[in-house]
Amino acid sequence: MTNPLLQLEGVHTHIGAYHILQGVDLQVAHGEMTVLLGRNGAGKTTTLRTIMGLWSPSRGSVRFEGQDVGARQTPDVARLGIAYVPENMGIFADLTVRENMILAARGARRIEDVDPKRLGWIFGLFPAMKKFWQHPAGLLSGGQKQMLAVARAIVEPRKLLLIDEPSKGLAPAIIQNMIAAFRELKQTDTTILLVEQNFNFARQLGDRVAVMDNGRVVHAGPMAALAEDEKLQQSLLGLSLGAHQ
Amino acid sequence: MSSPAAAVPASDALPAVRTDRLPLLLVPVLALAALPLTGSFSTWVTLTFAGLAMGMIIFIIASGLTLVFGLMDVLNFGHGVFITLGAFLATTVLGAMSGWTESESLLRNLGAVFPAILAAMAVAGIVGLAYERIIIRPVYGQPLKQILITMGGMIVGEELIKVVWGPESVPLPLPAAFRGSFIFGEAAVEKYRIAAVVVGLAVFAVLYWVLSRTKVGLLIRAGVHDREMVESMGYRIKRLFIGVFIAGSALAGLGGVLWGLYQQGVTPQIGSQVNVLLFIVIIIGGLGSVGGCFLGALMVGLMANYTGFLAPKVALFSNILLMVLVLVWRPRGLYAVVNR
Ligand SMILES: Nc1ncnc2c1ncn2[C@@H]1O[C@H](COP(=O)(O)OP(=O)(O)OP(=O)(O)O)[C@@H](O)[C@H]1O
Numbered sequence: 001m002t003n004p005l006l007q008l009e010g011v012h013t014h015i016g017a018y019h020i021l022q023g024v025d026l027q028v029a030h031g032e033m034t035v036l037l038g039r040n041g042a043g044k045t046t047t048l049r050t051i052m053g054l055w056s057p058s059r060g061s062v063r064f065e066g067q068d069v070g071a072r073q074t075p076d077v078a079r080l081g082i083a084y085v086p087e088n089m090g091i092f093a094d095l096t097v098r099e100n101m102i103l104a105a106r107g108a109r110r111i112e113d114v115d116p117k118r119l120g121w122i123f124g125l126f127p128a129m130k131k132f133w134q135h136p137a138g139l140l141s142g143g144q145k146q147m148l149a150v151a152r153a154i155v156e157p158r159k160l161l162l163i164d165e166p167s168k169g170l171a172p173a174i175i176q177n178m179i180a181a182f183r184e185l186k187q188t189d190t191t192i193l194l195v196e197q198n199f200n201f202a203r204q205l206g207d208r209v210a211v212m213d214n215g216r217v218v219h220a221g222p223m224a225a226l227a228e229d230e231k232l233q234q235s236l237l238g239l240s241l242g243a244h245q
Numbered sequence: 246m247s248s249p250a251a252a253v254p255a256s257d258a259l260p261a262v263r264t265d266r267l268p269l270l271l272v273p274v275l276a277l278a279a280l281p282l283t284g285s286f287s288t289w290v291t292l293t294f295a296g297l298a299m300g301m302i303i304f305i306i307a308s309g310l311t312l313v314f315g316l317m318d319v320l321n322f323g324h325g326v327f328i329t330l331g332a333f334l335a336t337t338v339l340g341a342m343s344g345w346t347e348s349e350s351l352l353r354n355l356g357a358v359f360p361a362i363l364a365a366m367a368v369a370g371i372v373g374l375a376y377e378r379i380i381i382r383p384v385y386g387q388p389l390k391q392i393l394i395t396m397g398g399m400i401v402g403e404e405l406i407k408v409v410w411g412p413e414s415v416p417l418p419l420p421a422a423f424r425g426s427f428i429f430g431e432a433a434v435e436k437y438r439i440a441a442v443v444v445g446l447a448v449f450a451v452l453y454w455v456l457s458r459t460k461v462g463l464l465i466r467a468g469v470h471d472r473e474m475v476e477s478m479g480y481r482i483k484r485l486f487i488g489v490f491i492a493g494s495a496l497a498g499l500g501g502v503l504w505g506l507y508q509q510g511v512t513p514q515i516g517s518q519v520n521v522l523l524f525i526v527i528i529i530g531g532l533g534s535v536g537g538c539f540l541g542a543l544m545v546g547l548m549a550n551y552t553g554f555l556a557p558k559v560a561l562f563s564n565i566l567l568m569v570l571v572l573v574w575r576p577r578g579l580y581a582v583v584n585r
């Protein structure tokens with residue numbers, strides 16, 4: 001990887017007195033989907049939050065397009081062209097689906113300011129968004145909220161999407177649909193860093209994979225290699241994905 | 246770009262839209278409950294209008310306070326300073342324009358009241374900007390220090406106001422056209438109270454419009470709900486907060502003018518006296534909720550006037566009781582909008 005879009009080197013993050021990230025090295029290549037795997041508590045969410053500036057790293061560097069962004073405030077990180085879908089989805093429950101989308105489109109004052117072609121494309125990916133356009137987002141089902149969370153992240157073109165466990169708590173049929181949507185998203189040349197615990201989901205989408213444990217990346221490589229190598233899966237994911245397939 | 250394979254079908258249906266209207270009933274229920282107790286219908290009408298007018302003024306003052314808490318978890322116990330400041334500025338401006346306030350012409354009266362309101366809002370807003378810088382900003386995220394330092398801000402502010410306007414009560418007579426009452430049957434309703442209700446409704450309408458129709462308003466509501474997500478979308482919420490703080494201070498200044506006129510006099514303690522009521526109101530309403538604040542303020546205003554008439558000694562206690570009852574029903578207040 002000569003010129004990664006995002007590069008973490010030796011990142012340490014403390015939350016209060018706890019030393020959570022203990023030297024994370026991670027690269028996300030342009031135009032690819034990198035999947036971050038790892039058992040509960042491995043530090044995946046903390047890694048994404050550190051990239052977003054929601055935690056500040058105590059050591060190491062976070063580089064985006066070559067610039068060190070480790071010390072930037074969250075809004076300034078987002079303005080570089082990074083969208084974040086947090087684990088809890090961060091839906092504004094009192095606002096309608098439409099209003100959620102307006103806010104996600106930073107440059108738009110009204111929904112008319114959003115590129116209609118792009119909006120049409122999003123409605124194609126997630127028809128529920130169109131159907132419940134004027135409804136308070138708090139009334140959506142869990143799966144629909146997840147779709148809205150992803151829809152918000154792509155309402156304007158972004159250079160990098162950080163998505164935390166989009167399959168969490170979703171029924172298998174919905175997960176299949178989510179995979180289909182992500183496949184289509186990948187065709188638009190979007191770079192994605194996806195946190196997943198569901199290896200089946202991850203394997204179908206990821207170009208590259210990084211496995212975390214105890215606040216470090218313990219394996220990184222092409223997804224295909226891991227998908228084919230059952231022994232490696234055993235040794236890496238045995239510790240990480242015991243509960244999943 | 247779209248292909249059928251990628252389409253995620255909408256699941257069957259949403260639960261029916263259920264706007265939470267139950268709290269809206271509380272105000273009429275409270276008013277009707279007081280009807281048999283007050284003895285006569287005309288007394289009840291008078292008290293109810295007094296309560297609504299007081300409630301509207303409290304709402305104007307408290308609306309900024311609740312948003313300030315909702316956005317940044319800042320509890321500002323110095324909010325009362327802006328009330329006092331607004332009220333004293335009104336004594337100065339209206340005093341200087343006594344020719345117009347004493348005129349029987351409503352237009353001339355308004356011509357005096359508007360500059361007083363403008364001056365109060367502008368100065369309170371500017372002082373609010375400084376207050377945010379000097380007092381609030383150093384203690385973001387430190388609740389205990391916030392309580393202490395904003396209480397200190399209240400005391401210092403009050404002393405500074407005494408330096409300018411003196412420690413004594415200053416009269417603030419109503420402009421001529423607002424004196425006296427309208428008589429409906431046997432009930433007398435003071436003209437000024439009706440005017441205060443009208444101003445309160447207008448402020449509520451403007452706030453409602455901003456919060457539901459403008460992007461800044463949506464951002465404020467979203468920020469109250471989930472500050473981190475708003476920042477993750479690239480918005481600098483601290484700037485939004487400063488704007489809300491200034492607007493809230495200006496509204497408290499407006500509230501000070503109205504409250505001073507309501508009492509027809511201003512003391513340096515006018516702000517600290519209503520501080521407790523403000524916190525009761527925003528807790529009843531649900532911290533961060535402007536709609537809840539509106540209902541809470543009307544209930545508190547009504548309660549203060551009914552009990553002030555029926556049992557003056559327990560007037561404040563009755564509002565604390567009201568708050569406790571609401572919290573027993575809904576532990577986070579009428580509308581829980583803050584998501585943490
Ligand atoms: N706010 C916090 N305060 C203290 N400890 C925290 C906090 N957030 C996370 N941690 C700890 O940091 C470690 C890593 O958490 P993190 O949420 O990054 O894990 P994760 O890999 O995302 O796990 P999961 O798969 O359960 O989402 C855990 O041990 C967690 O308990």
Ligand SMILES: [Mg+2]
Nearest residue numbers: 044045046087
């Ligand atoms: Mg996590």
